[in-house]
Amino acid sequence: MIRSVTRSSLLRNRVAGARLTRLSSSVAASYFPNEPTAPSVKTAIPGPQTKAALEKLNKSMDIPAAYFVADYYKSLGNYIVDVDGNVLLDVYAQIASIALGYNNPALIEAAKSDAMINSLVNRPATGNFPSNDYADILEKGIMAAAPKGFSNVWTALSGSDANETAFKAAFIYQASKKRGSGGFTQEELTTTMSNQAPGSPAGSILSFESSFHGRLFGSLSATRSKPIHKLDIPAFDWPKAPFPRLQYPLEANVEANKQEEKRCLEEFEKILTTWKTPVAAVIVEPILSEGGDFHASRDFFQGIRDITKKHDVVMIVDEVQTGVGGTGKLWAHEHWNLDSVPDIVTFSKKAQAAGYYFSNPELRPKLAYRQFNTWCGDPSKAIIASAIFNEIKKNNLVERTAQVGDYLFGKLEALATKYPQNIANLRGKGQGTFIAWDCSSPEFRDNFIKKAKELGVNIGGCGVQAIRLRPALTFEEKHADILLDVVEKIVASA
Amino acid sequence: MIRSVTRSSLLRNRVAGARLTRLSSSVAASYFPNEPTAPSVKTAIPGPQTKAALEKLNKSMDIPAAYFVADYYKSLGNYIVDVDGNVLLDVYAQIASIALGYNNPALIEAAKSDAMINSLVNRPATGNFPSNDYADILEKGIMAAAPKGFSNVWTALSGSDANETAFKAAFIYQASKKRGSGGFTQEELTTTMSNQAPGSPAGSILSFESSFHGRLFGSLSATRSKPIHKLDIPAFDWPKAPFPRLQYPLEANVEANKQEEKRCLEEFEKILTTWKTPVAAVIVEPILSEGGDFHASRDFFQGIRDITKKHDVVMIVDEVQTGVGGTGKLWAHEHWNLDSVPDIVTFSKKAQAAGYYFSNPELRPKLAYRQFNTWCGDPSKAIIASAIFNEIKKNNLVERTAQVGDYLFGKLEALATKYPQNIANLRGKGQGTFIAWDCSSPEFRDNFIKKAKELGVNIGGCGVQAIRLRPALTFEEKHADILLDVVEKIVASA
Numbered sequence: 001m002i003r004s005v006t007r008s009s010l011l012r013n014r015v016a017g018a019r020l021t022r023l024s025s026s027v028a029a030s031y032f033p034n035e036p037t038a039p040s041v042k043t044a045i046p047g048p049q050t051k052a053a054l055e056k057l058n059k060s061m062d063i064p065a066a067y068f069v070a071d072y073y074k075s076l077g078n079y080i081v082d083v084d085g086n087v088l089l090d091v092y093a094q095i096a097s098i099a100l101g102y103n104n105p106a107l108i109e110a111a112k113s114d115a116m117i118n119s120l121v122n123r124p125a126t127g128n129f130p131s132n133d134y135a136d137i138l139e140k141g142i143m144a145a146a147p148k149g150f151s152n153v154w155t156a157l158s159g160s161d162a163n164e165t166a167f168k169a170a171f172i173y174q175a176s177k178k179r180g181s182g183g184f185t186q187e188e189l190t191t192t193m194s195n196q197a198p199g200s201p202a203g204s205i206l207s208f209e210s211s212f213h214g215r216l217f218g219s220l221s222a223t224r225s226k227p228i229h230k231l232d233i234p235a236f237d238w239p240k241a242p243f244p245r246l247q248y249p250l251e252a253n254v255e256a257n258k259q260e261e262k263r264c265l266e267e268f269e270k271i272l273t274t275w276k277t278p279v280a281a282v283i284v285e286p287i288l289s290e291g292g293d294f295h296a297s298r299d300f301f302q303g304i305r306d307i308t309k310k311h312d313v314v315m316i317v318d319e320v321q322t323g324v325g326g327t328g329k330l331w332a333h334e335h336w337n338l339d340s341v342p343d344i345v346t347f348s349k350k351a352q353a354a355g356y357y358f359s360n361p362e363l364r365p366k367l368a369y370r371q372f373n374t375w376c377g378d379p380s381k382a383i384i385a386s387a388i389f390n391e392i393k394k395n396n397l398v399e400r401t402a403q404v405g406d407y408l409f410g411k412l413e414a415l416a417t418k419y420p421q422n423i424a425n426l427r428g429k430g431q432g433t434f435i436a437w438d439c440s441s442p443e444f445r446d447n448f449i450k451k452a453k454e455l456g457v458n459i460g461g462c463g464v465q466a467i468r469l470r471p472a473l474t475f476e477e478k479h480a481d482i483l484l485d486v487v488e489k490i491v492a493s494a
Numbered sequence: 495m496i497r498s499v500t501r502s503s504l505l506r507n508r509v510a511g512a513r514l515t516r517l518s519s520s521v522a523a524s525y526f527p528n529e530p531t532a533p534s535v536k537t538a539i540p541g542p543q544t545k546a547a548l549e550k551l552n553k554s555m556d557i558p559a560a561y562f563v564a565d566y567y568k569s570l571g572n573y574i575v576d577v578d579g580n581v582l583l584d585v586y587a588q589i590a591s592i593a594l595g596y597n598n599p600a601l602i603e604a605a606k607s608d609a610m611i612n613s614l615v616n617r618p619a620t621g622n623f624p625s626n627d628y629a630d631i632l633e634k635g636i637m638a639a640a641p642k643g644f645s646n647v648w649t650a651l652s653g654s655d656a657n658e659t660a661f662k663a664a665f666i667y668q669a670s671k672k673r674g675s676g677g678f679t680q681e682e683l684t685t686t687m688s689n690q691a692p693g694s695p696a697g698s699i700l701s702f703e704s705s706f707h708g709r710l711f712g713s714l715s716a717t718r719s720k721p722i723h724k725l726d727i728p729a730f731d732w733p734k735a736p737f738p739r740l741q742y743p744l745e746a747n748v749e750a751n752k753q754e755e756k757r758c759l760e761e762f763e764k765i766l767t768t769w770k771t772p773v774a775a776v777i778v779e780p781i782l783s784e785g786g787d788f789h790a791s792r793d794f795f796q797g798i799r800d801i802t803k804k805h806d807v808v809m810i811v812d813e814v815q816t817g818v819g820g821t822g823k824l825w826a827h828e829h830w831n832l833d834s835v836p837d838i839v840t841f842s843k844k845a846q847a848a849g850y851y852f853s854n855p856e857l858r859p860k861l862a863y864r865q866f867n868t869w870c871g872d873p874s875k876a877i878i879a880s881a882i883f884n885e886i887k888k889n890n891l892v893e894r895t896a897q898v899g900d901y902l903f904g905k906l907e908a909l910a911t912k913y914p915q916n917i918a919n920l921r922g923k924g925q926g927t928f929i930a931w932d933c934s935s936p937e938f939r940d941n942f943i944k945k946a947k948e949l950g951v952n953i954g955g956c957g958v959q960a961i962r963l964r965p966a967l968t969f970e971e972k973h974a975d976i977l978l979d980v981v982e983k984i985v986a987s988a
Contacts, residue, residue, distance in 0.1 A: 057629040060637050060647055063621060063870075064862035070623045072616040073608075083626045094619040095868050102616050111614040112606075114567075120605040120878060122566040122596050123846055125588040127557060129564045132577045135551040143554050153554055157651045160867065164710045168727055175726035189721045193703075195729035199721065203728045209687075215867050216658045217712030217730070227683045227693065228863050232669035233662055234697045234730060234771075235689035236711070277728075349868060352617055368558035369722050373709050374589050374653065374843060376557075380874070384614060 027395045028474045031104055032077035038482065039079070039456025040087040047084030067453070075102035078472060078479050080458055088453060089482050091433075092460035096289070096321050096470035097349040099388045100397075104474075110387035119379035126155070126376040134379055141386020142356065145393075147331040149341035150358035155377025159320035159348035160214030162357050163283065165371060166344045167205050167218050169363045170281035170314040172370055175201065177312075202277040204236065206268075206313075208243040208284055210291030210463070213318055222283055225291035225463075239275045241268040243288060244296045248425045261296060265303040272311060281314035281344075286332035287428075289321040292463020293436030295427050298336045305338050314363070316344040324350035325392055325473050328402030328432030335431070350473075351385040397473040398432075405432035408469075408480045412437070415484065419491040422448075433475060436468040440494075448490055455486045521889045522968045525598055526571035532976065533573070533950025534581040541578030561947070569596035572966060572973050574952055582947060583976050585927075586954035590783070590815050590964035591843040593882045594891075598968075604881035613873035620649070620870040628873055635880020636850065639887075641825040643835035644852035649871025653814035653842035654708030656851050657777065659865060660838045661699050661712050663857045664775035664808040666864055669695065671806075696771040698730065700762075700807075702737040702778055704785030704957070707812055716777055719785040719957075733769045735762040737782060738790045742919045755790060759797040766805060775808035775838075780826035781922075783815040786957020787930030789921050792830045799832050808857070810838040818844035819886055819967050822896030822926030829925070844967075845879040891967040892926075899926035902963075902974045906931070909978065913985040916942075927969060930962040934988075942984055949980045 028035055046054070046068050053069040074081040078101055080090040090098075100107060110116060115133060124131050142153055154169070156162040185198070192199025207213060207222040214220065215229060221236040223229055242264045247253035272279050284304060288294040308315040322332035324347060329335050333342060346357040356377075365371050392398060409429050416423040421440045428435035439445035445465040452459045462468040471479070522529055540548070540562050547563040568575040572595055574584040584592075594601060604610060609627060618625050636647055648663070650656040679692070686693025701707060701716035708714065709723060715730040717723055738755045741747035766773050778798060782788040802809040816826035818841065823829050827836060840851040850871075859865050886892060903923050910917040915934045922929035933939040939959040946953045956962040965973065 053626055053629065054624075057624060057632075059645070060629065060632040061649065062646070062858045062865070063624055065621050065866060066624055067622050069626050070618065071626050072612050072618065075616060080623070094617065094623060097617065097619060097868060103612075104615065107615040108611060111611040116614070117602060117605040118566050118597075120610070120874070121598065121601040122569060123588065123591065124564065124566065125591060127559050128561050129574070129588060130548075130551060130557055130560055132547055132563050132565050135547065135554065138551075138554040151553070152556070155555065158655070158867070158869065161652070161655070161710065167711070168709075171728065172726050184721070184725060188725060192721050192724040192729075193718055194734070195715055195724075195731055199725055200727060200729040215662075216655065216710050217661070217715070218710060221689055221711070224687055226863075227678070227686050228861070230686040230689075231678060231682060231693055231864075232666050233694060234665065235686075235694040236728060236730070237689055240688065364556040367722070369720075370725075371556070372559060374591060380614070 026476055026478070027397065027400060028077055028101065028476050028479070031101060031106075031474060035077035036079045036087050039089050041454060041456050042086055043084040045082065045084070045086055045453040047082065047086065049083040053083050072102065077101040077103075078475055088456055088458040089479060090458045091469050091471040091475070091483055092458050093470055093472045095349070095460065096326065097352065098472045099324055099350040099352060100391055101472045101474040104391070106391045107384065107387055110383055113383070116380055116383050119383060123375065124379065125374050126379070127372045131379055134382070137379060137382045137386055141389055142382060145330060145389040146358050147334060147341065147345060150345065150360065152359050152361050152364065154357050154359065154371065155382060156356060157375065157378060158214075159346065160216045160219040162320065162346040162348055163213050163222070163316070163318060164216060164218040166316050166346050166357045166359070167281060169344065169359060169365065169371060170205070170316065171203055172365045173314060173363055174203065174278070174280045176366060203280045204238040204275060204277045206239045206241060206272055206275070206279045206282045208288065209240050210243055210288050210294055211283070211285055212288070212290035213283055237276070239271045239279065241271050243294055244300060246295060246427075248427055250429070257297070261300040261303070265300065265307065268304070269307045272307065272313060279313050281316050282308055283316040283318050285318045286322045286327070286335070287431065287434055289468065290462055292466050293427060293434070293468045295431070301333070301336045302338055305340060305342065309340065314344065315342045316346060317342040318346050320346055320348045322434065323347035324388070325398045325401055326350065326432050326470065327434045328398065328405050328430065330392070330398050332431070350388070352381065352388055392473065401432040401473050401475070404476055404480060405435065406430070407477050408433065408484070409435055411480070411484050412487070415488055415491070419494070422491040422494055423487075433469055433471050436462065436466050439465045439467065441465055444494065451490050452486055455489060457483055457486045520970055520972070521891065521894060522571055522595065522970050522973070525595060525600075525968060529571035530573045530581050533583050535948060535950050536580055537578040539576065539578075539580060539947040541576065541580065543577040547577050566596065571595040571597075572969055582950055582952040583973060584952045585963050585965040585969070585977055586952050587964055587966045589843070589954065590820065591846065592966045593818055593844040593846060594885055595966045595968040598885070600885045601878065601881055604877055607877070610874055610877050613877060617869065618873065619868050620873070621866045625873055628876070631873060631876045631880055635883050636876060639824060639883040640852050641828055641835065641839060644839065644854065646853050646855050646858065648851050648853065648865065649876060650850060651869065651872060652708075653840065654710045654713040656814065656840040656842055657707050657716070657810070657812060658710060658712040660810050660840050660851045660853070661775060663838065663853060663859065663865060664699070664810065665697055666859045667808060667857055668697065668772065668774045670860065697774045698732040698769060698771045700733045700735060700766055700769070700773045700776045702782065703734050704737055704782050704788055705777070705779055706782070706784035707777055731770070733765050733773065735765050737788055738794060740789060740921075742921055744923070751791070755794040755797070759794065759801065762798070763801045766801065766807060773807050775810050776802055777810040777812050779812045780816045780821070780829070781925065781928055783962065784956055786960050787921060787928070787962045789925070795827070795830045796832055799834065799836065803834065808838060809836045810840060811836040812840050814840055814842045816928065817841035818882070819892045819895055820844065820926050820964065821928045822892065822899050822924065824886070824892050826925075844882070846875065846882055886967065895926040895967050895969070898970055898974060899929065900924070901971050902927065902978070903929055905974070905978050906981070909982055909985070913988075916985040916988055917981075927963055927965050930956065930960050933959045933961065935959055938988065945984050946980055949983060951977055951980045
């Protein structure tokens with residue numbers, strides 16, 4: 001962590017210096033000239049209109065976890081508006097999914113384009129009948145944003161889908177390697193139809209304690225965040241390894257944290273090599289988000305890369321939450337500058353509304369219909385993703401997010417010194433706006449989220465008692481000041 | 495089958511009589527005044543432009559199963575146009591996914607609407623922050639089209655996703671029933687984090703031989719269509735039951751088919767009650783499509799309903815392919831007129847580009863965050879689905895499809911008598927345009943699909959050696975005549 005922060009800070013300062021004029025102007029003001037200047041709360045949240053709207057919605061669909069019903073026509077930039085007319089600064093951004101703020105004009109333009117209309121109306125079965133413009137959409141939008149070392153993309157429909165198709169690519173890769181040049185055996189062809197080995201072999205995906213990788217049957221088997229996600233659902237008998245629990249501030253705990261990461265890596269390698277079934281792939285988030293915003297150092301992830309290389313196990317980096325700029329790098333794993341890139345990187349949320357994975361070409365199955373489904377992605381979502389990547393580049397939104405993250409972290413550090421009880425284990429230094437801290441109890445945290453809304457900020461939690469920040473890439477110092485004011489009000493009144 | 499066909503034919507004739515004038519005019523002509531009047535093939539398929547386009551696409555994404563690259567801007571109505579300028583009558587329709595033909599003006603209008611632009615640009619995390627118009631979109635579009643007996647919908651992102659979230663609802667239902675009024679035990683809370691029982695219990699989903707339910711880890715464990723879908727991917731040890739193999743023509747094999755269905759139902763109940771783990775749900779397609787277009791009678795499905803009721807096992811009808819009008823009913827299971835409706839009905843393809851399930855309210859989990867994910871569906875897709883359902887209703891597209899299906903089946907019956915070798919086991923009578931037959935060999939079938947393209951028809955296969963028809967709901971007698979001409983040319987030249 002220390003090492004990567006230092007390196008990236010240096011790099012960032014160089015970049016920032018070169019682009020000083022552009023970065024100092026407000027991109028939020030240019031996107032959203034009419035963005036509210038402050039929150040405005042008129043009713044309790046949930047308010048009466050939200051309650052009525054939920055009652056109506058409940059007739060068709062069960063939404064027991066709704067905080068409020070939003071009016072997305074009125075929401076703008078970093079502000080979300082609910083049906084009661086409450087205007088909230090949004091630092092949760094649809095569970096880390098809004099990249100460019102609400103009603104961003106560049107996305108509206110993309111949504112109105114002929115390409116969008118065509119792809120919505122004539123959705124192709126891309127695996128059989130791809131559209132003539134898909135190559136361009138992928139090449140100029142998504143592949144232009146690919147992390148170093150990746151030349152290949154698979155388009156899926158959600159983060160869970162991206163992770164599970166990545167798992168499938170890993171299982172197929174491992175089986176093909178073992179099989180060599182031979183074809184499938186008759187026994188394999190027969191047994192797989194009854195879900196039995198050798199056709200459907202016992203194999204596993206290793207994930208880390210407190211990680212979150214999705215909620216379908218494969219991805220849920222790798223998810224280890226909270227019991228409520230997993231209870232009552234059958235799961236594959238897959239292994240989990242410990243993820244470091246670092247002590248904060250990092251500067252004061254260098255040796256202890258080093259030992260903790262060493263312990264976890266040793267345990268990881270032991271589990272990887274001794275698990276009851278062969279481990280095809282390891283999946284890890286750069287920051288374990290849903291599980292509690294746990295971080296580890298660059299050296300820890302390099303350790304994972306070394307061990308997976310040593311045992312020829314596929315390394316999947318799950319950037320469903322961290323991808324697309326929020327950590328101050330376009331891809332969070334770029335902070336690590338690994339000796340060799342991961343095998344697969346999955347992403348979804350801020351690329352808005354589809355799942356993807358980048359991989360190296362070796363992970364492409366050799367035969368048709370192995371990685372396949374009716375749609376194999378969605379051009380309409382790829383058009384939105386491309387527009388997002390292009391805007392990020394044009395307006396230096398990654399560098400901006402790194403800068404505002406540093407500003408925000410500095411201010412929160414000062415607050416943490418003043419209110420150590422409820423801003424404990426402050427983490428995410430040098431990681432853009434991916435900042436989190438622990439409250440004194442789960443109850444205080446839950447109440448924090450509620451109070452923040454009353455004071456005009458829509459904020460999210462994670463893990464047992466953490467607050468996590470996940471604003472859009474259009475979040476600026478002026479928004480940070482409003483957030484900081486609300487945070488202090490809540491912790492000061494505790 | 496016999497029984498339901500008779501009943502539905504009677505009903506249809508009554509409806510058709512009442513609406514004779516409207517149904518006799520061409521809805522294709524009114525949607526698509528410039529629709530081509532015939533196919534036009536200029537190059538080999540795949541042609542040189544397709545090959546160049548695939549080479550370009552292949553740099554970013556692996557598409558080994560592509561037949562050709564399509565130009566969706568030029569495609570219109572029932573005709574798909576490829577990048578070489580070949581114009582093909584499309585009776586495959588993106589693997590049964592295009593409901594209203596290419597570039598349908600009603601869908602273009604929906605795609606240009608403010609609601610669409612808003613939902614594309616501000617995609618909500620619906621489970622936490624639903625949009626104020628989602629209740630209306632669901633109520634007026636999707637729920638208005640719900641089959642009798644269903645008051646509840648869950649919005650997902652694909653057919654696989656719809657099926658897997660339905661599985662989860664079933665597992666949660668069964669566990670809650672067993673648990674009664676008590677909460678989770680400490681042991682459950684602990685063990686589920688290691689994927690072990692009792693928190694992650696051993697439980698199963700029963701599916702049928704040759705069925706297809708998707709390709710993610712849970713849905714793939716229920717899929718039993720072809721080895722290539724399943725090989726090398728770990729699967730849950732779930733049971734499969736035999737699905738009847740009926741003999742055709744049905745009229746000449748009444749007793750034998752009755753015995754076959756009886757045998758399958760007995761075996762089904764035996765497996766259901768003796769499987770090594772408790773069966774939470776049974777999933778079945780009304781027509782086993784991908785696996786080979788296998789049908790069964792109304793009595794067989796009533797038998798499944800009776801047995802699942804008897805043992806309180808959830809009955810899921812997978813209408814991902816059959817749903818939305820193609821079988822001559824809006825929902826294929828409506829042909830059965832069961833004594834009590836199924837517990838869950840899943841759908842996706844022709845509702846275009848999202849997955850859903852209808853269920854009864856008992857299948858709603860009692861707690862928040864049990865059925866949940868970042869997006870919980872996609873309003874932009876629900877808008878398209880609503881427009882599709884509304885057009886279907888407005889233009890009587892289900893009744894029209896029933897009529898054109900009867901016309902087509904009659905003509906194919908005549909051809910089958912003339913060429914019994916390569917139009918064998920003709921099936922789908924009274925099932926709209928969901929018609930299929932067997933070729934004399936897998937090679938002949940594969941060659942049939944290739945030759946049909948050369949003669950101007952894009953057609954699909956399924957199972958080992960079947961041809962399946964899956965045109966859009968805008969397919970009419972004039973299109974059927976072109977198809978019939980091409981079919982005869984191919985089988986006559988064999």
